[in-house]
């Protein structure tokens with residue numbers, strides 16, 4: 411046990427190339443996922459909050475339900491779409507980082523959209539009449555609300571980043587945990603533990619935990635700062 | 642847009658009667674102050690004029706303009722400000738106007754200057770004092786250069802000196818050519834600032850008169866009692 415721990419620290423301290431490659435890929439996949447999911451999820455969530463259209467309630471329930479979507483289910487669906495016989499099979503994307511980003515985006519968009527809807531809808535209640543008196547169109551309202559809620563929305567985006575970093579099922583299924591190509595922190599931990607490479611798993615686990623803690627610390631301080639600055 | 646004609650406006654939420662047949666003409670110039678007891682429907686009436694509330698019955702006609710929307714601005718009793726700078730808030734109402742960035746900025750700064758907040762442009766709007774907030778809300782509406790500006794108790798929570806400043810701004814907006822309709826519970830303010838008075842009670846316009854005449858010789862019993870109640874040192878009126 412102690413040996414495992416020491417070896418894990420050793421892997422980290424000498425920046426073991428395998429560890430670095432895995433962490434770097436995780437980082438890139440998470441960044442791409444969060445960027446895409448934010449570009450889609452923020453405006454979509456805000457639109458659902460502000461617009462009135464038939465089926466709005468159903469969309470809201472659907473988004474909330476999708477927040478808890480099991481990642482393996484998304485993995486299987488994206489797998490079917492990208493596999494040789496699937497509609498996008500010709501693109502040969504299965505078992506690639508692109509496929510992992512796609513699956514995770516499907517997973518993270520509802521999370522960010524649902525949180526955004528909640529945050530923006532609360533703000534909308536305060537501003538609706540005021541915006542109407544200024545003759546705002548839907549677009550102006552959405553833009554102003556997203557801006558007004560920007561610090562709370564950072565938290566929604568970070569929640570998305572957390573989910574992307576820590577999710578295993580989807581990236582395992584569509585990425586395949588191919589060493590040096592699609593192996594990320596979570597898939598490595600899941601598989602290397604089973605194969606007995608405990609030091610690697612432990613080292614990656616520590617990196618993962620540190621990253622998630624850092625994200626949350628950052629979010630916490632940003633909100634404190636914003637509250638002091640803007641009241 | 643003028644004259645704006647309200648005819649037989651009824652507002653009866655959940656069957657409760659708030660306004661029962663309000664008739665009112667608003668011509669192109671001046672400051673009209675609507676007074677009346679709490680719950681008389683003054684705020685509702687402003688919202689109806691702004692097109693923010695649909696009356697249950699009756700009609701409002703903006704001299705044939707179906708949708709005079711961008712010509713009307715309203716400042717609410719408790720204005721809500723965005724969590725951003727004074728400057729950003731002051732220019733918010735210009736978003737739908739499609740002005741160039743430079744033009745919007747010029748207008749916003751100019752208006753902030755006129756309400757005495759230019760030096761606070763970069764500060765957070767939410768951290769302003771009550772009087773400063775009200776001035777910012779006025780600036781936000783004024784920057785839109787509305788033809789009609791509706792003000793709901795613009796000095797309700799302000800001390801006399803802040804009230805003074807706001808009244809000065811309101812006069813200036815009028816001088817700029819904007820028609821103003823406002824409410825207040827401050828009868829001294831109504832006397833100082835308005836050209837005419839609309840006295841609203843029991844769901845109707847009981848009296849409409851030039852300001853000096855209204856306070857010197859109110860015609861209705863309701864208005865006499867209201868003025869006596871609010872200004873008790875004016876013991877009585879000669880009939």
Ligand SMILES: Nc1ncnc2c1ncn2[C@@H]1O[C@H](COP(=O)(O)OP(=O)(O)OP(=O)(O)O)[C@@H](O)[C@H]1O
Pocket residue numbers: 654655659677678679680681682683684685686
């Ligand atoms: N949207 C609404 N739905 C239901 N009732 C409303 C609505 N708006 C206003 N009312 C009611 O109409 C009545 C008049 O309200 P209003 O705010 O216009 O009074 P006011 O004359 O402005 O009073 P105050 O001097 O206290 O501001 C109140 O009883 C209020 O509850």
Ligand SMILES: [Mg+2]
Pocket residue numbers: 683684685793
């Ligand atoms: Mg009122």
